[in-house]
Amino acid sequence: MCRYFTIAEIKAATNNFDDIFIIGVGGFGNVYKGYIDGVTPVAIKRLKPGSQQGVNEFMNEIELLSQLRHIHLVSLIGYCNDGVEMILVYDFMQRGTLREYLYGSDNERLTWKQRLEILLGAARGLHYLHTGAKHSIIHRDVKSTNILLDEKWVAKVSDFGLSKAGPTGMAMTHVSTVVKGSIGYLDPEYYLRQRLTLKSDVYSFGVVLLEVLCARPPLVRSSEKKKASLVIWFQRCYKEGLIVEELVDPFIRDSITSESLKCYCQMVLSCLHDDGNQRMSMSDVVGALEFALQLVTTEEDSKFGWTKEKEKSEQRLLPHFTSEDGSDVFTSSSDDYGSQTSKVSTISTSTEGQPMLSATVFSEIGNPKAR
Numbered sequence: 001m002c003r004y005f006t007i008a009e010i011k012a013a014t015n016n017f018d019d020i021f022i023i024g025v026g027g028f029g030n031v032y033k034g035y036i037d038g039v040t041p042v043a044i045k046r047l048k049p050g051s052q053q054g055v056n057e058f059m060n061e062i063e064l065l066s067q068l069r070h071i072h073l074v075s076l077i078g079y080c081n082d083g084v085e086m087i088l089v090y091d092f093m094q095r096g097t098l099r100e101y102l103y104g105s106d107n108e109r110l111t112w113k114q115r116l117e118i119l120l121g122a123a124r125g126l127h128y129l130h131t132g133a134k135h136s137i138i139h140r141d142v143k144s145t146n147i148l149l150d151e152k153w154v155a156k157v158s159d160f161g162l163s164k165a166g167p168t169g170m171a172m173t174h175v176s177t178v179v180k181g182s183i184g185y186l187d188p189e190y191y192l193r194q195r196l197t198l199k200s201d202v203y204s205f206g207v208v209l210l211e212v213l214c215a216r217p218p219l220v221r222s223s224e225k226k227k228a229s230l231v232i233w234f235q236r237c238y239k240e241g242l243i244v245e246e247l248v249d250p251f252i253r254d255s256i257t258s259e260s261l262k263c264y265c266q267m268v269l270s271c272l273h274d275d276g277n278q279r280m281s282m283s284d285v286v287g288a289l290e291f292a293l294q295l296v297t298t299e300e301d302s303k304f305g306w307t308k309e310k311e312k313s314e315q316r317l318l319p320h321f322t323s324e325d326g327s328d329v330f331t332s333s334s335d336d337y338g339s340q341t342s343k344v345s346t347i348s349t350s351t352e353g354q355p356m357l358s359a360t361v362f363s364e365i366g367n368p369k370a371r
Helices: 007-014 052-065 112-131 188-193 198-214 230-240 243-247 258-271 282-303 308-313
Strands: 022-026 029-036 040-047 076-082 085-091 147-149 155-157 328-330
Touching: 007 029, 007 040, 007 076, 007 085, 052 076, 052 085, 112 147, 112 155, 112 198, 112 282, 188 198, 198 230, 198 258, 198 282, 230 243, 230 258, 243 258, 258 282
Parallel strands: none
Antiparallel strands: 022 029, 029 040, 040 085, 076 085, 147 155
């Protein structure tokens, strides 16, 4: 069970909500760094009072996180619900959000291996939500600002205000619900048909995979039209064999191996399939990331002559996964990224006719530093 804090304790932890302690600002309110009992650093999220939506999401997050414990989920230490105040207290994540190490800040850049390790941790956290709890849980707002990093670079999935219980029973395949989430990450099946599934999280995570590979946001309004959507631009570059030249972050371009990139890109294509049934599960995503990371580690070891004999005897095959209908998700392909052997259809490049969604999202943060 999480701890109940009085408003006096919260004010003491933040020096009466002194602006100097603000580490994140968003539509929901502010996030402060504070110290509980004068020693333990925590992140304190103070929601704006008076919002009925905020009340619902506040209670939802308390209910969910008080029941969940996993190394790759941010821990809820406690809360305060005193009068109009709605406050959540979390473990402090020293290194802030994943996005801060990809673009929009002066932080150190991540190596390809570091990026894979962080993504693997986040994928394991989402896999736990989908399969490890008593009932499956759909996060519903997977994005790079909701993946936090502790001092050891361990990834933690955060912000469960929009999370929802997944479908129950063999007959149920989805949850019908009003569309909420973050533009650029939303599953097309979800925002066009209001069909929320576990694979909606997989799609959103696929967008995060692209962010990590390319070090750019999902949507760039000021960019030329063909590059405005990262998902559509990726699919086009994949078809034309231009992934490395046009998309891969220059910082990692020389260090990423062809086999690791091949595995990674096919995983992304599967996650972004327009048909949710054809997407891999989070369990399969974990497996694919483990494989991509293994390829990087093996390549590093071989440079020092540690695995020459092992490499000669190993067969290098991409992991083989199947979709829910039993068909192949992806298999090994040639080194030519323009030759697509994945059983993945591309999402239409037309953006016309797609409904615009409200940009007001409970978990949105502007200029986060650490949480």
